[in-house]
Amino acid sequence: MTELVAPAPATASPTWLRLKDALRRHPTAIAGGIVLLVMLLVALLAPWLGTVDPLALAPVRRLRPLSAEHWFGTDMMGRDVYSRVIYGSRVSLTVGLAVAFVAVGVGLAIGLVTGYLRWLDAVMMRVMDGLMSIPSVLLAIALISLTKASLNNVIIAIAITEIPRVVRLVRSLVLSLREQPYVEAAIASGTGLPAILLRHILPNMVAPLLVQSTYICASAMITEAILSFIGAGTPPNIPSWGNIMAEARSLIQVAGTILLFPGLFLSITVLSVNLLGDGMRDALDPRLARRL
Numbered sequence: 001m002t003e004l005v006a007p008a009p010a011t012a013s014p015t016w017l018r019l020k021d022a023l024r025r026h027p028t029a030i031a032g033g034i035v036l037l038v039m040l041l042v043a044l045l046a047p048w049l050g051t052v053d054p055l056a057l058a059p060v061r062r063l064r065p066l067s068a069e070h071w072f073g074t075d076m077m078g079r080d081v082y083s084r085v086i087y088g089s090r091v092s093l094t095v096g097l098a099v100a101f102v103a104v105g106v107g108l109a110i111g112l113v114t115g116y117l118r119w120l121d122a123v124m125m126r127v128m129d130g131l132m133s134i135p136s137v138l139l140a141i142a143l144i145s146l147t148k149a150s151l152n153n154v155i156i157a158i159a160i161t162e163i164p165r166v167v168r169l170v171r172s173l174v175l176s177l178r179e180q181p182y183v184e185a186a187i188a189s190g191t192g193l194p195a196i197l198l199r200h201i202l203p204n205m206v207a208p209l210l211v212q213s214t215y216i217c218a219s220a221m222i223t224e225a226i227l228s229f230i231g232a233g234t235p236p237n238i239p240s241w242g243n244i245m246a247e248a249r250s251l252i253q254v255a256g257t258i259l260l261f262p263g264l265f266l267s268i269t270v271l272s273v274n275l276l277g278d279g280m281r282d283a284l285d286p287r288l289a290r291r292l
Contacts, residue, residue: 029275029280030279031272031275032276032278035271039089042086050080051071051083055237056079056080061078062078064078072257073255075244075247075258081258084262088241088244088262091240094151095221096217098159099162100216102156103166103216106163107166108209111167114167114171115178125168128163143156145232158220162219162220169212170205177200177204177205183196183200214280221273224240225245229245230246241266245259
């Protein structure tokens with residue numbers, strides 16, 4: 001009589017290996033990552049890539065067409081549009097990355113606690129539902145109107161509008177993970193709440209939070225452009241794609257390129273972030289990974 005031996009359980013590949021394999025199968029995600037990296041380099045090297053001071057006024061050169069001296073032309077005040085667009089990448093990427101970091105960090109902390117403590121869950125989730133019932137742009141405008149216009153205040157205002165989405169995601173994951181046998185075993189062995197959250201639950205949230213952070217980054221850049229376009233975002237002395245387009249909207253029939261180039265840079269950057277996020281989702285979601 002032969003002895004039956006149970007097959008050894010397949011070991012899950014590390015997250016970075018699954019991510020690398022899935023990105024290799026998704027050329028659009030690779031393209032998005034490359035474009036995003038290029039935009040980050042453009043933002044970092046703006047002082048060297050910009051041809052002139054983006055705030056330098058030269059009324060005698062206003063509304064100049066595209067030329068070797070002014071690659072994207074000049075605006076109504078004679079400022080070089082190319083330099084302003086290059087420096088504007090700093091604002092959009094700073095806002096996108098900072099908002100993603102703050103929203104995920106704060107949302108993770110709130111979601112971990114509220115998802116595990118039932119008595120706090122009911123109260124906190126009603127607060128989150130109230131924030132989500134207000135359109136994000138209107139909520140950001142209301143928050144900014146209470147303070148002076150600055151880059152830091154724009155980041156804080158947009159981050160507050162994104163936190164409820166992260167809280168709901170983390171809460172749903174905690175409610176699912178807390179019922180897993182290894183968590184129940186940790187509770188039975190007398191493990192404290194902080195250790196359970198940090199050692200047993202948090203590591204299983206890395207993948208969905210990475211994907212969510214890419215979408216928050218893209219959404220934050222669009223929201224910042226909208227706020228700046230309507231005059232509620234970054235102050236005029238800070239070049240951003242939103243306020244460049246806002247200043248050019250009355251000149252669309254005279255010098256449409258002033259509106260075209262910042263809008264094009266914004267669209268390409270947001271698209272690259274979304275493509276990278278889609279690739280990461282396919283790589284880190286086990287249900288989608290099995291289809292690859």
